[in-house]
Amino acid sequence: MQPTAILDPAQLRDKVPARNVDDIVAKLFLRAWKGQTGPQPLGRMQMISDPAEASDLLSRPTDFPKYYSFLTELGQSRLDANGTDWEKRRDLTQPLYKDAARTANRAKLCDAYDRWLTDEAIQSGQIGRALLAAASEVFSHALGGTVDTAPIADWLINLRQTAILAQHVAMFDPSTVQLQDLQKRVAQQRQQLRGILAQDRALAQHMHERLMELDHSIDLLGEVIINLFAGTETTVSSICWALNILARRPQTQEEIAAHLLGGGPDSPVLSNFIQEVMRYCPPVPLLVRTVAHEGETLAGRPVTQGQMVALSIVGLHHHTDYWSDPTRFDPTRKEFVENSYHRRAYLPFSAGPRVCGGLGLARAEVAIALSHILKRYRIAPVATPIRYEFSLTLRPLGTSQLQFDRR
Numbered sequence: 001m002q003p004t005a006i007l008d009p010a011q012l013r014d015k016v017p018a019r020n021v022d023d024i025v026a027k028l029f030l031r032a033w034k035g036q037t038g039p040q041p042l043g044r045m046q047m048i049s050d051p052a053e054a055s056d057l058l059s060r061p062t063d064f065p066k067y068y069s070f071l072t073e074l075g076q077s078r079l080d081a082n083g084t085d086w087e088k089r090r091d092l093t094q095p096l097y098k099d100a101a102r103t104a105n106r107a108k109l110c111d112a113y114d115r116w117l118t119d120e121a122i123q124s125g126q127i128g129r130a131l132l133a134a135a136s137e138v139f140s141h142a143l144g145g146t147v148d149t150a151p152i153a154d155w156l157i158n159l160r161q162t163a164i165l166a167q168h169v170a171m172f173d174p175s176t177v178q179l180q181d182l183q184k185r186v187a188q189q190r191q192q193l194r195g196i197l198a199q200d201r202a203l204a205q206h207m208h209e210r211l212m213e214l215d216h217s218i219d220l221l222g223e224v225i226i227n228l229f230a231g232t233e234t235t236v237s238s239i240c241w242a243l244n245i246l247a248r249r250p251q252t253q254e255e256i257a258a259h260l261l262g263g264g265p266d267s268p269v270l271s272n273f274i275q276e277v278m279r280y281c282p283p284v285p286l287l288v289r290t291v292a293h294e295g296e297t298l299a300g301r302p303v304t305q306g307q308m309v310a311l312s313i314v315g316l317h318h319h320t321d322y323w324s325d326p327t328r329f330d331p332t333r334k335e336f337v338e339n340s341y342h343r344r345a346y347l348p349f350s351a352g353p354r355v356c357g358g359l360g361l362a363r364a365e366v367a368i369a370l371s372h373i374l375k376r377y378r379i380a381p382v383a384t385p386i387r388y389e390f391s392l393t394l395r396p397l398g399t400s401q402l403q404f405d406r407r
């Protein structure tokens with residue numbers, strides 16, 4: 001099956017051995033496009049992309065706990081915790097995310113994106129930073145904070161580089177210099193964020209009070225670092241994918257803009273487009289779990305205790321049995337327009353007990369940001385295919401070079 005030229009074919013070559021995490025992502029796409037849907041080795045892991053296996057894996061977190069070795073370097077959090085530790089950590093933030101996502105709070109989300117997505121930021125190549133600042137503001141408000149999020153955006157830009165190194169250390173044999181560099185970067189970043197958050201007395205007070213109600217032993221800084229990263233990088237990556245694809249599809253851009261100019265961000269045309277963006281280029285392209293017990297099976301198939309299982313979200317989203325013409329990017333894909341897609345073949349936010357904690361917020365934020373931009377700007381057409389970078393999230397490169405012209 002021939003892939004369409006959304007992603008750069010030059011980047012999507014099967015490199016043996018894989019030299020970095022971007023090469024691993026290339027394998028996810030290539031295997032999916034070749035229709036290789038059965039379990040296969042992926043480095044030290046076993047890669048799966050079958051919806052029944054995905055469903056079994058995600059619905060039994062005790063039997064298939066999380067494995068996030070590199071994330072733990074940055075701080076422990078609900079993202080990588082398991083069992084009762086996870087439950088306590090979840091209770092610290094989940095009610096706050098739920099509240100922030102309520103329709104009654106929608107105006108606050110719009111305000112954050114209005115404030116940061118200024119003409120100057122958009123037209124001076126600073127859109128990525130502005131989006132990070134807006135998403136961080138939404139995150140900070142959810143946790144009761146009031147801090148200026150510009151320094152947090154810069155801190156997140158640095159964190160992305162730290163995460164690339166952390167991933168490399170986890171997946172390949174690192175040199176001593178790389179290990180030392182990672183430890184140094186992690187220590188610096190923790191200290192920097194501690195400094196930024198110390199200025200936000202409201203957030204510190206609010207979180208401290210919640211912590212006292214729950215469990216004093218939680219490393220609050222680690223919890224905030226990883227939640228912040230999970231809640232902003234993914235959202236911004238999704239928006240950046242959408243902008244980059246729109247820049248290469250002027251007609252889609254005009255069709256969506258016409259719908260938005262006649263209504264609000266809740267347009268079904270925009271929503272179908274966003275779903276297709278997240279199908280084609282999932283910001284979280286794979287999820288990793290381990291097999292906890294001896295004699296375990298995954299959807300009836302025996303698996304080995306201690307085995308790391310990598311669920312390819314790319315593989316699910318391009319699975320030939322569940323999607324018509326999966327390699328084609330189709331903004332009006334019938335599976336979304338008719339709402340007929342297989343629920344376990346589309347998991348951009350994961351599923352089961354460990355489903356994304358900020359799903360409601362994320363969906364609203366992506367639609368608000370795109371609506372805000374498309375109503376005011378035309379994104380100049382770009383002909384070249386997109387290159388990507390994987391740093392915990394999958395992101396398109398070159399968003400700062402897109403050209404935005406006032407409507």
Ligand code: HEM
Pocket residue numbers: 078079090097139227230231232234235236238283284287288347348349350353354355356357358359361362363366
């Ligand atoms: C489009 C944006 C987003 C995408 C695609 C996304 C995707 C995901 C995925 C796939 C997971 C599961 C990770 C795993 O199992 O290893 C996850 C977990 C999580 N996400 Fe999101 N996410 C997004 C936005 C957000 C936002 C805005 C927040 C909060 C403000 C958030 C908070 C979390 C948390 C706390 C978890 C861990 C859930 C748990 O295990 O307790 N995410 N997200």
